[in-house]
Amino acid sequence: MKRFDCLKLIAAEAKDALVVSSAGAMTLEWNTLRPGDGNFRVRTLGLCSSIALGMALGLPHRRVIALDGDGSLLMNLCSLPTIARMQPGNLLHIVFDNEVYEASGSKKTATGCGTDLVEMARAAGIRNAAWANTLEDFTRAVSSALTQDEVCFLGVKVGTERSDVAPYPMDEVENKYRFIRYVETTEKIEILKTNLPASYV
Amino acid sequence: MSTEQAAATIVDGLKQAGISLVATLPDINLSQLLQVVESDADVLHVPLCREEEGIGICAGAYLVGKKCAAIMQNGGFFNSNNAIVSTLLQYQIPLLLLIYYAGDIGDRTFSTSGSMTEPVLEALGIRYYIMRDTADAPEMIKRAQILAEDSKRPVALLLTKEALGRRAALRSL
Numbered sequence: 001m002k003r004f005d006c007l008k009l010i011a012a013e014a015k016d017a018l019v020v021s022s023a024g025a026m027t028l029e030w031n032t033l034r035p036g037d038g039n040f041r042v043r044t045l046g047l048c049s050s051i052a053l054g055m056a057l058g059l060p061h062r063r064v065i066a067l068d069g070d071g072s073l074l075m076n077l078c079s080l081p082t083i084a085r086m087q088p089g090n091l092l093h094i095v096f097d098n099e100v101y102e103a104s105g106s107k108k109t110a111t112g113c114g115t116d117l118v119e120m121a122r123a124a125g126i127r128n129a130a131w132a133n134t135l136e137d138f139t140r141a142v143s144s145a146l147t148q149d150e151v152c153f154l155g156v157k158v159g160t161e162r163s164d165v166a167p168y169p170m171d172e173v174e175n176k177y178r179f180i181r182y183v184e185t186t187e188k189i190e191i192l193k194t195n196l197p198a199s200y201v
Numbered sequence: 202m203s204t205e206q207a208a209a210t211i212v213d214g215l216k217q218a219g220i221s222l223v224a225t226l227p228d229i230n231l232s233q234l235l236q237v238v239e240s241d242a243d244v245l246h247v248p249l250c251r252e253e254e255g256i257g258i259c260a261g262a263y264l265v266g267k268k269c270a271a272i273m274q275n276g277g278f279f280n281s282n283n284a285i286v287s288t289l290l291q292y293q294i295p296l297l298l299l300i301y302y303a304g305d306i307g308d309r310t311f312s313t314s315g316s317m318t319e320p321v322l323e324a325l326g327i328r329y330y331i332m333r334d335t336a337d338a339p340e341m342i343k344r345a346q347i348l349a350e351d352s353k354r355p356v357a358l359l360l361t362k363e364a365l366g367r368r369a370a371l372r373s374l
Contacts, residue, residue: 043292044257044288046253047253047288048257050256050258051288052261054259054263054265055264056261057245058261059266076253172292176264190266
């Protein structure tokens with residue numbers, strides 16, 4: 001399957017879900033398909049699922065989607081038992097498994113040598129974990145995960161092709177501020193306060 | 202002060218500073234503290250498998266409005282360095298780090314970790330303060346949280362055996 005086609009289907013279902021995406025070309029593709037301030041791009045390889053877990057725990061009534069990669073998840077496998085332990089019902093963790101470190105020169109990852117990330121997720125204690133083998137399966141799984149109250153791990157094997165899309169339109173600090181302001185507006189809460197008094201004390 | 206009293210004082214300090222999510226990984230010296238975190242209904246406790254994931258979890262929770270703390274041994278701080286650099290520092294995200302100071306003076310087993318703790322914190326530009334008296338804990342935590350939020354960077358409090366109620370404090374330290 002093509003990652004871009006899968007991302008299109010997610011964009012059609014995501015509504016106002018907060019979306020965390022792993023470092024690499026996928027983030028640019030996602031931001032082209034669903035531009036907006038509810039997207040957070042991760043720069044630390046591996047941390048995508050953990051940052052998404054933190055968001056899901058912090059806002060339990062809001063849908064959170066992690067767009068992860070095989071190389072990223074392999075670096076932070078301990079995220080799986082922690083997600084299983086916390087059971088955030090609002091978290092959908094999707095792994096696009098292209099079996100290479102695409103952003104780092106396309107060397108083969110362990111999933112290209114037999115490691116099965118869905119089996120690992122299940123063994124970690126995430127009961128609702130499955131591979132989507134067709135686009136129809138994928139759409140059904142995403143749609144169902146976004147309406148039920150159970151953490152879902154969805155794996156999908158994709159090719160290594162990249163779509164020709166624009167670069168990410170902002171740096172990390174701007175991404176942070178825009179994301180937080182978006183959460184403030186949509187959740188009607190105050191996160192960033194200017195604590196400075198009228199005069200220096 | 203007993204280890205239980207010390208743990209309760211520190212957790213009260215966290216709550217007074219507005220912290221509602223605490224990610225932890227055990228060290229024997231942190232046992233009572235983690236027990237109090239676990240049993241406190243006002244704090245969401247996230248037990249970790251590796252400290253670096255905790256940096257990500259706390260960063261994610263911060264982005265949606267939670268004040269967080271991460272409690273770990275200094276070995277766990279070393280484990281977390283890539284996430285601290287390329288997530289917390291790169292995005293300017295504050296986080297209170299409570300680090301057990303293994304290898305502190307008189308503390309057996311981890312003297313190499315002890316000798317590297319402050320230099321690594323300094324190299325990362327993380328401001329840190331050593332807690333030796335539990336009575337100071339609530340005020341130190343409050344001030345450290347203000348510093349973290351104002352500077353939009355992690356700030357570390359190094360927890361010693363005496364701060365955790367595990368040995369007598371010395372006037373010279």
